Each structure stands twice: as structure tokens, then as C-alpha cells.
Amino acid sequence: MSTTKLNRGDVLNKLMEVRGNALAIAGLGSPVWDLAASDHQPENFYNWGGMGCAISMGLGCALAQPKRHVWVITGDGEALMGVGSFATVANQRPDNLVIIILDNEHYGETGMQKTHTSGGTDLAAMAAGAGIPTTMTVHNDEDLNKLINALKTSPLPLVASIKVENTKPKLVLPSRDGVYIKTRFRQAVLGSTAALHVT
Amino acid sequence: MAEPWTTAAHRLFKQHNIRTVGYVPDAGLTELIKSCHADNDIKSVVMTTEEEGIGLSSGAWLGGEKAAVLMQSSGVGNTVNAIASIVSSCQFPLFMIVTMRGQYGESNPWQMPMGQAVAPVLKSLGMHVFEVETDDEAAEAIEAGLKMAFVSNAAVAILIGQKLIGAKSFIADVAEEVINVDN
Numbered sequence: 491m492s493t494t495k496l497n498r499g500d501v502l503n504k505l506m507e508v509r510g511n512a513l514a515i516a517g518l519g520s521p522v523w524d525l526a527a528s529d530h531q532p533e534n535f536y537n538w539g540g541m542g543c544a545i546s547m548g549l550g551c552a553l554a555q556p557k558r559h560v561w562v563i564t565g566d567g568e569a570l571m572g573v574g575s576f577a578t579v580a581n582q583r584p585d586n587l588v589i590i591i592l593d594n595e596h597y598g599e600t601g602m603q604k605t606h607t608s609g610g611t612d613l614a615a616m617a618a619g620a621g622i623p624t625t626m627t628v629h630n631d632e633d634l635n636k637l638i639n640a641l642k643t644s645p646l647p648l649v650a651s652i653k654v655e656n657t658k659p660k661l662v663l664p665s666r667d668g669v670y671i672k673t674r675f676r677q678a679v680l681g682s683t684a685a686l687h688v689t
Numbered sequence: 690m691a692e693p694w695t696t697a698a699h700r701l702f703k704q705h706n707i708r709t710v711g712y713v714p715d716a717g718l719t720e721l722i723k724s725c726h727a728d729n730d731i732k733s734v735v736m737t738t739e740e741e742g743i744g745l746s747s748g749a750w751l752g753g754e755k756a757a758v759l760m761q762s763s764g765v766g767n768t769v770n771a772i773a774s775i776v777s778s779c780q781f782p783l784f785m786i787v788t789m790r791g792q793y794g795e796s797n798p799w800q801m802p803m804g805q806a807v808a809p810v811l812k813s814l815g816m817h818v819f820e821v822e823t824d825d826e827a828a829e830a831i832e833a834g835l836k837m838a839f840v841s842n843a844a845v846a847i848l849i850g851q852k853l854i855g856a857k858s859f860i861a862d863v864a865e866e867v868i869n870v871d872n
Contacts, residue, residue, distance in 0.1 A: 539774030547745070547747055547751070575737070679753065
């Protein structure tokens with residue numbers, strides 16, 4: 491196995507090429523900057539807080555929008571904080587939910603302390619143990635191509651832990667206004683009338 | 690006799706088009722959980738921790754649907770940061786039903802501190818908290834709360850008191866026989 495890890499920006503650029511019309515929910519921290527850098531658009535929901543909730547938020551959205559794919563893009567620390575959600579997702583088995591973890595084995599926003607994945611914790615194995623039908627760890631370009639193939643052909647939900655370099659990404663910042671981010675997303679998905687008026 | 694609050698809750702969920710119900714079980718929620726599971730128009734989601742309910746409900750709203758979250762009072766502490774960070778910052782609607790422990794007639798001392806903390810903690814987060822003790826009060830508060838949550842983007846918690854759901858009796862409810870050690 492190569493010792494050179496994948497670059498998180500390159501990984502996300504490659505994945506966004508095959509995103510299609512999937513909705514995206516980013517977990518707080520670097521995945522937000524990564525998604526904003528790679529494919530900024532109204533159908534992205536950026537979490538600036540609420541650590542541990544990106545996967546459950548993705549599940550809620552996937553259940554509400556069964557005809558759209560929903561991609562959760564998050565980090566290893568964020569996923570670990572809400573790791574029980576693997577079991578909750580597995581129990582619901584939404585066939586439109588993809589969970590992509592950019593696993594740099596560190597808490598990037600708090601001083602680059604090591605997360606549990608640097609000490610042997612295997613997020614893909616945890617997801618498989620929870621009952622997620624398709625799980626994988628991505629180490630290199632070949633694995634990444636396998637993931638891209640799995641996104642088209644394997645049963646969902648899918649959890650992929652992508653091992654990436656422990657580098658600070660470029661800070662590409664979306665708006666911090668949660669109400670704006672929420673409403674923009676709903677307008678894009680539901681249309682303006684449904685997003686702005688209660689039925 | 691008044692309509693049981695759990696029947697009223699399910700009826701009002703239908704009336705207000707609640708499509709997802711996330712829950713961590715409690716004895717007091719048994720009937721409501723059963724009726725949600727029996728309803729094909731409601732996606733019933735058992736969660737590993739109450740915090741998931743906040744993500745689930747917010748995610749449902751992003752996708753254009755309404756969700757409700759059910760939990761026991763001891764789980765309220767698990768929701769605090771998610772409510773503050775996600776619900777308050779983004780003004781997501783939130784509708785929670787909390788069945789109380791550590792309150793009227795409680796027989797487990799470990800439940801008391803959290804039971805006493807629930808209302809002040811939720812109020813400190815800016816939530817609208819309705820404490821109810823009869824079936825009629827509960828139905829009325831659930832109806833009011835559903836409107837407030839989804840029409841006014843409010844965060845609402847209905848606290849169902851132990852006077853209504855009954856305090857758990859360890860001897861009768863849990864086992865056929867009780868043996869005390871640590872004598």
C-alpha cells in the first residue's frame with residue numbers, strides 16, 4: 491500500500507464530478523470548506539455547528555426526499571461523535587443515502603489532535619457492524635474508483651471512510667447565516683412557494 | 690372519558706402531516722410508538738440517542754417534511770448542543786414530546802436530578818415548554834405546539850407529567866419477584 495495519502499480537495503473534486511443531482515449535507519469543520527470549494531451550490535447544507543448530527547440530518551432528509559440521493563460529507567471526528575447513527579441509518583435502510591467520511595485521523599478545527607481512527611478505530615468496520623450494506627475504506631486512487639463505481643452499482647446506504655492527508659484545506663467559506671443556508675436549500679429543493687409558505 | 694393523550698397525539702400528527710417520528714423509547718410512550726409504527730404514512734425511526742432526533746427532524750424539514758421527536762426526560766440532556774447549534778441558529782422547527790421521570794411519585798432517586806432540570810434546561814435554550822398533567826391538557830398543548838413549531842418555526846417541548854402517565858413501580862412493572870441485596 492502506498493504511504494502517500496489522498497488529498498482531500500482532489501478527492502472531493504473527483505466525487506463531485508459524479509454527484510449528479512444529489513443533495514449534500516456537510517458536517518462541521520473542514521468538510522464544509524471542502525464542499526464549498528468543490529461544488530458550492532444552493533443544494534448544499536453547511537453545518538457550522540451541531541457536531542455529531544450530520545448523519546442523522548442526512549437520514550431525515552433522505553427519508554423526506556426518497557427520489558433524490560442525499561450525500562453526507564463529513565469528517566472522522568464528526569462521524570465518531572454521532573456514531574450510533576450508523577445503526578439508526580442501517581435500521582431504516584434508505585436506498586438514497588451516501589455517507590462520505592473524509593478521514594484525516596485528526597480533529598482539524600481544534601488543534602489537530604488525533605482522533606480514534608489514528609489509534610486503530612475502523613469507521614467502515616463500525617458501519618458494517620451496524621448493518622450498513624455497503625462499506626469501504628478508501629486508501630488510494632484505485633479504491634476511489636471502486637467507490638465511484640459502488641455509488642452507481644452497490645446497494646445503499648453506503649458508508650465510505652476515505653483516508654486523506656492531514657493538511658489544512660483552503661478556507662473557502664460559505665455564509666455563516668444558518669437561516670439563509672436553510673432557506674436557500676429548501677427553495678432549491680422544494681421551490682420557492684413551498685419553501686416559504688406553510689401548507 | 691377523555692381521549693387518551695397518546696391517541697390524541699397520533700390523531701394530531703396525522704392532521705398536521707407529521708411524516709417522520711424519531712424516538713428513544715419510554716414506557717410512557719409505548720402506545721404512541723405502537724400507533725406510529727402501525728401507520729404506513731409515518732416513518733418511525735428508533736434512535737440510539739435523543740440527539741439524533743434533532744438532526745433527523747432538521748433534515749426532514751430540509752427535505753420538505755415535518756417530523757416529531759419522542760423521548761424520556763432523562764434523554765433531554767443529550768439534545769442540548771444540537772438544539773442550540775442547529776435548531777436555534779437556523780430557526781428550524783422542532784416538536785418534541787418528553788415523558789417525564791424524576792417527578793410526581795418517582796421511586797428511582799437517580800431520575801430525580803434530570804427530571805428537575807428538564808424544564809429549566811429547555812427554557813434556557815429558548816424553547817417553548819408546556820407541562821401537562823391531564824389527557825385534555827396534553828391534547829391541547831400538542832395541537833398548539835404543532836402549530837407553533839411548523840407555522841412559526843418555533844422549538845416546542847410538551848412535557849407529559851408523571852401524574853398523567855403514572856410513576857413506574859419497580860415491584861409491579863419490572864419483575865415478578867424482587868430480591869434486595871446490599872443489606
